Amino acid sequence: MLYREAGQFKTTYDADQAIFPIAQDRWAVIAFAAIAFLVVPFFVNDYWTNAVLLPLLIYGLAALGLNILVGYCGQISLGTGGFMAVGAFASYKLMTSFPELNIAIVVLLSGGATALVGVMFGLPSLRIKGFYLAVATLAAQFFLVWLFNKVGWFYNYSATGQISVPERSIFGLVVTGPTAAPWVKYLFCLSFLALFGLIAKNVVRGRIGRNWMAIRDMDIAAELIGVRPLQTKLSAFAFSSFYVGMAGSLLFTIYLGAIEVTEVFGINVSFLVLFMVIIGGLGSILGSFLGATFLVLMPIFLKNFMVDGLGLLPVLAKHVEILLMGLLIMGFLIVEPHGLARMWQILKEKFRLWPFPY
Amino acid sequence: MNAFVEPATMPGSGVTKGEVLLSVANVSLAFGGVKAITDISFDIRKGEIRAIIGPNGAGKTSMLNVINGFYHPQEGTITWRGKARRKMKPYEAASQGIARTFQNVALFKGMTTLDNIMTGRGLAMKKNFLWQCLHWGPALKEEIVHRHRVEEIIDFLEIQAIRKTPVGRLPYGLQKRVELARALAMEPELLLLDEPMAGMNLEEKEDMSRFILDVNQQFGTTIALIEHDMGVVMDLSDRVVVLDYGRKIADGIPEEVQKNQDVIDAYLGVPHEE
Ligand SMILES: Nc1ncnc2c1ncn2[C@@H]1O[C@H](COP(=O)(O)OP(=O)(O)OP(=O)(O)O)[C@@H](O)[C@H]1O
Ligand SMILES: [Mg+2]
Numbered sequence: 001m002l003y004r005e006a007g008q009f010k011t012t013y014d015a016d017q018a019i020f021p022i023a024q025d026r027w028a029v030i031a032f033a034a035i036a037f038l039v040v041p042f043f044v045n046d047y048w049t050n051a052v053l054l055p056l057l058i059y060g061l062a063a064l065g066l067n068i069l070v071g072y073c074g075q076i077s078l079g080t081g082g083f084m085a086v087g088a089f090a091s092y093k094l095m096t097s098f099p100e101l102n103i104a105i106v107v108l109l110s111g112g113a114t115a116l117v118g119v120m121f122g123l124p125s126l127r128i129k130g131f132y133l134a135v136a137t138l139a140a141q142f143f144l145v146w147l148f149n150k151v152g153w154f155y156n157y158s159a160t161g162q163i164s165v166p167e168r169s170i171f172g173l174v175v176t177g178p179t180a181a182p183w184v185k186y187l188f189c190l191s192f193l194a195l196f197g198l199i200a201k202n203v204v205r206g207r208i209g210r211n212w213m214a215i216r217d218m219d220i221a222a223e224l225i226g227v228r229p230l231q232t233k234l235s236a237f238a239f240s241s242f243y244v245g246m247a248g249s250l251l252f253t254i255y256l257g258a259i260e261v262t263e264v265f266g267i268n269v270s271f272l273v274l275f276m277v278i279i280g281g282l283g284s285i286l287g288s289f290l291g292a293t294f295l296v297l298m299p300i301f302l303k304n305f306m307v308d309g310l311g312l313l314p315v316l317a318k319h320v321e322i323l324l325m326g327l328l329i330m331g332f333l334i335v336e337p338h339g340l341a342r343m344w345q346i347l348k349e350k351f352r353l354w355p356f357p358y
Numbered sequence: 359m360n361a362f363v364e365p366a367t368m369p370g371s372g373v374t375k376g377e378v379l380l381s382v383a384n385v386s387l388a389f390g391g392v393k394a395i396t397d398i399s400f401d402i403r404k405g406e407i408r409a410i411i412g413p414n415g416a417g418k419t420s421m422l423n424v425i426n427g428f429y430h431p432q433e434g435t436i437t438w439r440g441k442a443r444r445k446m447k448p449y450e451a452a453s454q455g456i457a458r459t460f461q462n463v464a465l466f467k468g469m470t471t472l473d474n475i476m477t478g479r480g481l482a483m484k485k486n487f488l489w490q491c492l493h494w495g496p497a498l499k500e501e502i503v504h505r506h507r508v509e510e511i512i513d514f515l516e517i518q519a520i521r522k523t524p525v526g527r528l529p530y531g532l533q534k535r536v537e538l539a540r541a542l543a544m545e546p547e548l549l550l551l552d553e554p555m556a557g558m559n560l561e562e563k564e565d566m567s568r569f570i571l572d573v574n575q576q577f578g579t580t581i582a583l584i585e586h587d588m589g590v591v592m593d594l595s596d597r598v599v600v601l602d603y604g605r606k607i608a609d610g611i612p613e614e615v616q617k618n619q620d621v622i623d624a625y626l627g628v629p630h631e632e
Binding site for chain 1: 426428447448449451452453457458460464465466467468469473476477478480481483485487490491492493494497501502505506509540541544
C-alpha cells in the first residue's frame with residue numbers, strides 16, 4: 001500500500017494534466033534527477049563515463065528520437081545510423097568553419113541540420129508505408145554513409161577520411177577532446193538528455209503528439225478529423241531526426257572524439273537503436289531510456305560474467321554475447337511486445353494492489 | 359419532431375435552419391468497372407436528420423465518402439453552404455465543419471478515450487510547436503480550455519468512467535459512443551453517421567438514438583444517418599433517401615418512403631426488370 005493515488009484528489013484539469021500525476025512518481029523522478037546531477041558527478045571516473053554513462057546517455061537520446069518516429073507516429077526507420085552521421089559531420093563542419101561557436105550551439109545546430117535531412121528522406125512516407133518505407137530509409141542509411149565517406153569536403157580532405165574533434169570549452173571547462181574531465185562530459189550529455197527528454201514528454205502529451213498517435217493508429221480516421229497527413233508525418237521525421245542528430249553530434253564530439261564514418265555509423269547502429277526502442281517499449285518516453293540502458297549494460301554484464309566469471313576466451317565470449325542478445329530480443333518480442341515500459345507499468349499496478357493479489 | 363427547437367444558426371456558417379446545407383447533383387462514382395454510385399442527386403437541409411438507407415452494397419458508405427472528400431466522384435457537383443465545392447482533401451472537409459463516424463469503428467486504439475476525443479479538438483487548437491514543447495503558459499491554458507469542452511461532451515454521452523481507459527479495451531458499444539464523442543468534439547455543422555447502431559443490443563440502441571436526437575436538438579447539428587434498422591430510421595429521421603444498386607429509388611418523408619413500392623421491392627429482393 002505504499003504506492004497509491006488514494007487520497008490524492010485532483011480538483012482541476014490542470015492538476016490532472018500534470019506531467020507525473022501521481023505524487024510518488026513525481027518524487028521518484030525528482031530524486032532520480034537530483035542524484036544524477038548532484039551526486040553522480042563526484043564519483044565518475046574514466047571507466048564509468050566511457051564504458052557506461054556516456055553511451056547510455058547518448059543512445060538514450062537517439063532511442064528517444066527514434067521512438068517519436070516509430071513508437072508515436074508509426075513510421076518505421078532503419079536510417080538512424082545515417083542520421084547520426086549527419087549530426088556528427090554537421091558538428092565537424094560547424095566546429096572547423098566557425099571556431100568561435102559555442103559547443104552547445106553546435107550540438108543544437110547539428111540537430112537542426114539532421115532534421116532537414118530527415119524531412120527530405122521522410123517525404124516518401126506520404127505514399128509508402130511499413131515495409132516499403134523501411135527499405136526507403138535503409139537506402140538513406142547507405143546513401144548517407146557513402147556520401148560522408150566519398151565526398152572529401154565533409155572530412156576537410158583529411159588523408160585518412162577520419163574526423164577528429166577540436167578542443168572546446170563550456171563555462172571555462174574543457175568538454176571535448178582528450179583533456180576533458182569525465183564529469184564535465186557526463187554533465188554535458190546528461191543536461192541534453194534531461195532537457196530534451198522533458199521537451200519530448202511535453203510534445204507527446206499535447207496536440208502534436210496526439211496527431212502523431214492518431215496517424216499511427218488509424219491514418220484515414222485521423223485525416224477525416226482534420227489531421228494533415230504529410231505535415232504531421234514530416235513533423236515527426238523532423239523532430240525525431242533532430243534528436244538522432246544531436247545524439248550523433250554528442251557521440252562524435254564528446255564521447256569518441258575521432259571517428260571514421262563506416263565504422264561508427266553503420267547499419268548495425270540503426271538496428272541497435274531500433275532494438276532499444278522495441279525492447280524499451282514503443283510509444284513510451286521512459287521505455288526509450290530503459291531500452292538504451294538495457295542494451296548498453298547487458299553486453300558489459302555478459303562479458304564480465306563470461307570472461308571474468310567463467311573464464312571463456314574473449315573472442316568466444318563475444319560470439320556467445322551476440323547469440324544471447326539475439327535470443328533475448330526474440331524472447332522479448334514474444335513475451336512482452338510492449339517492452340520494459342509495459343513491464344514496469346504492470347509492476348506498478350501490482351504494487352497498487354499489494355498485498356492483495358487482485 | 360423538431361417542433362420545439364428555436365431556429366438555430368451555427369456561428370460563422372451563414373446557413374439558416376431549413377435551408378439547403380449540402381446538395382449533391384448527378385454524382386457518379388466508379389471503382390474501375392464497379393459502379394458504386396450512379397447519377398444520384400439529393401440535398402441535406404440545415405438542422406434536419408437525413409437518413410440514407412438501402413440494402414447491402416447499395417452505395418451508402420460510398421456516398422458519405424464522397425461527401426467528406428475521401429472519394430472523388432467522376433461526375434457531378436457537390437454544393438456546400440451554397441457554393442459549388444472543388445475537389446478537396448478529407449482534412450479540408452473536416453476544417454469546413456464535416457465530421458463523421460465509421461461503419462467499422464475507426465478509433466485510435468492505442469490512445470485513451472480522453473485523448474481520442476481531444477484529438478477531435480485539434481483543428482481548434484492553435485498554439486504552435488514551440489509552445490507545445492514547453493507545455494506551459496498559453497499552450498497549457500489552451501489545453502485546459504479544450505479539456506473543458508471535451509469533459510462537457512464526456513458528460514453529455516455519459517462516458518465519465520472510461521475517460522482514462524485505452525479504447526482498445528472497451529466493449530464495442532462503448533467504442534461506438536467514443537467515436538461519436540470524437541466527432542462531436544469537432545463541433546461539426548454536418549455530422550455523418552455510418553451505421554452508429556450496428557451490432558448493438560436494444561438498450562444500447564435506445565441510448566444511441568437518444569444521443570443522436572439530443573445532438574440534433576441541443577446543438578442544432580445537421581445529421582446524415584445510415585441505418586439498417588427501419589424502426590430507428592422512422593423514429594429519428596426527418597427525410598429519407600433510399601439507394602439501391604448505386605441508384606436513388608426514393609426520397610421523402612419516412613411515411614411516404616415506407617409505402618413506396620420500389621423500396622419494398624428492393625428490400626424484399628425483387629429482381630430488376632432490366
Ligand atoms: N474502395 C472500393 N474499391 C472498390 N469497390 C468499392 C470500394 N468501396 C466500395 N466499393 C463497392 O461499391 C459498392 C457500394 O459499396 P458501399 O460500401 O458504399 O455500400 P453500402 O451501401 O455502404 O453497403 P453496406 O450496407 O454493406 O455497408 C459495393 O459494390 C462495393 O463493393
Ligand atoms: Mg456501408
